[in-house]
Amino acid sequence: MNLPLIVIALILLIIVWFYLDLTLGRKKHRSLFSKRETPILHGDFDIFPHGKGLFADYFHELKMAASHIHILFYIVRDDEFSQQFFDILKAKAKEGVEVRLLVDRVGSYKVRKPAIKELRNAGVQFAFSNRLRPPFLFYSSQVRNHRKISIIDGKIGYLGGFNVGKEYIDQDPKLSPWRDYHLKITGESVPFLQREFFIDWNEYASDNVVVDSRYAPRQPKGTVPHQLVPTEAGRLEDKYFYLIQNAKKSITIGTPYFIPSKKLIHELLRAAKRNIKITIVVPYITDHMLVQEASYRYLRMMLKAGAQVFQYKNGFYHAKSIIIDDHLCDIGTANFDKRSLFLNKEINCYFFDPAFVDRFRDVLHADILDSKPLKLEDLNKPSFFRSVKEGIAGAISFFL
Template sequence: MKWVLILGGLVLLIIIWLVIDFRLGRKKHLSVADSKETPILHGEFEIFTHGKELFHDYFSTIRGAKRHIHVLFYIVKDDAISQEFFALLKEKAREGIEVRLLLDRLGSWKIKKQVVAALREAGIQFAFSNRIKLPFPFYSAQVRNHRKISIIDGEIGYLGGYNIGKEYIDGDPLLSPWRDYHVRITGESVNFLQSIFLIDWNEYAGEELMGRPVYFPKLPKGVVRHRFIATEAGQLEENFIRLIRNAEHSILIGTPYFIPSAAIFTELLAVRRRGVSVTVIVPFTADHLLVQEASFRYLRRLLAAGAAVYQYKKGFYHAKTIVIDDKVCDIGTANFDRRSLFLNKEINCYIYDPALIERVKAVIEKDILDSEPLSLAELNKPNIGRSMKEGIAAAVSNFL
């Protein structure tokens, strides 16, 4: 009994420490967090939905770089495509091209010291972002740099859901084919992507480069009206709420993880009550423990309110998009979950061009055809194992 009490006391102390760590860490983060957004900009967009096509284009663009390559990823693994990526960056650095690579420390945990040393030896300037650090190690371990952006010569930008690893090019049999949305951007707005990279680079590499004109060439305008919003530490929630409130006819959400905040979910139910159609696409197969079970309590209530929910079955669905009334389309790095809403650094692109929105909708309609509708009856079937998982998921949903 004595040892049970001691063990129980230790567990209680750990829980208290975790709570204090998280709350104080979040308070400090909120005091320094700063969202950044643009006015309406004009550019040209190309959409990629398959990894092999994206990386063929992406690697080709890197090979053609003449001045500088700036890359920020959440995940880069130590597998064949990752090694091909590193080899390409080394080749460019040895040519005398400036290469800067910023990777999230936990997202890219497979990148070992030897790999980093080899990159630096080749002339690549490398840094990890969002390391676990004192005095709030638990909170800092939760805050990830989830932005996935690349800027080539200050003229071409990439943004979206793809990271670098074999699963993203259909190399993981459990998650293939991988379905995602990523965009290639040219035009004046590439300057903003460049500024976000340099801000993050300064924070984590300690090198201020924002004032250098070489990174910000004068760029032409394109035809696609859009704007960017870069967020962290809770700044994304209000943007999503504003999108949902403005809906008049339809809302379409595509996400691998549907774990909304209470405020966002309240707004979704409210617009559904006033007759706005709500459609949600999620994966049939989960890639992380409990994320699917965490979504069920929300999907159950949406279905009861008359929303449509589809589970994508032709591989794994990792796309992040919101389409409102065919008037605005959000494509970016943020999932529709609490981690993206309240913890991660994210960047989203809001598109207002009818022709491009129609192209995105055609992609989404194809994804719906490759999905099966989820029914309320199916979710309400007695299932003790699923119910237990849902209870656990609800308790830890902020960290999934």
């Protein structure tokens, strides 16, 4: 057998291996994930659309912790702002507060061994989530823990789209100001958030923690009805499909990456045929290669169906939200893309209070005012390089 045939055979073998690894790994993952969601609970919420305001509040609450601090982030950078975060955690651990920090192996790859050693020497318990796991090495390399949650003393929770790094407090010239949505939570669902943290912690850390009333004390009832829903291994697609299918008047989607599955784009198009008003808010600038080009084919479909698309221009739009009619909204960690739908571990909060939906609608409306409408003719202007990038992005959109 000559060399070219050997090379072709090896390439085909690698492609088959990738396909089998991805397919079987996802099937195994889906079989292991048990549906977890709260009943309708009641709590109180602050919404933070700006990083400076969020982290001023967040760092204050961390410094006030008396018992324990449990944190999960997808991204923690290696910069001056991240060092402030680490310094707070180390100081609290030295005071005797139990501090646990769990970060995604890929998203937080910049957290180096010296920083980890300093944290551990100070008493912080540190672990990486989503390490490579045989036998499905390719699949496990693609799964990300995209959740961003914090629990302080079992009484205060945080959940949303912000990570820890200078760009999130408007110190990146290209991406500033950074627009996102993050929730501060008190009330009945904080103990559930605590238990959810330990499900992820126990999967990857060396110790195995049993969650009791010490970690998850019962909390008083708040005023806003809501539900927390963690998802992974494709379960989010089912949730979004249900929301779209049951819309009666309007659907508003805010997302940095609009790359829906075939099932969801078809359901959105059916909703448009039912005369549901559909509004989509996406960034004007991008923070990753090809994600914008991957969205264009879907945005064309939606524009042709009569949807309105707005591109946010006052910085970078990284927010994740859905509003259905006047009675439901979703704020969480999940993007409206295939990676969040099928590969990432996510957690979203669904609100069922018309007053809260109105309150959040005002936040989203302000973002639309800072956006420009995207027209179909804008996407249809001839561009050879854009067409090439769209072709590449379409081929790998599952992993973007």
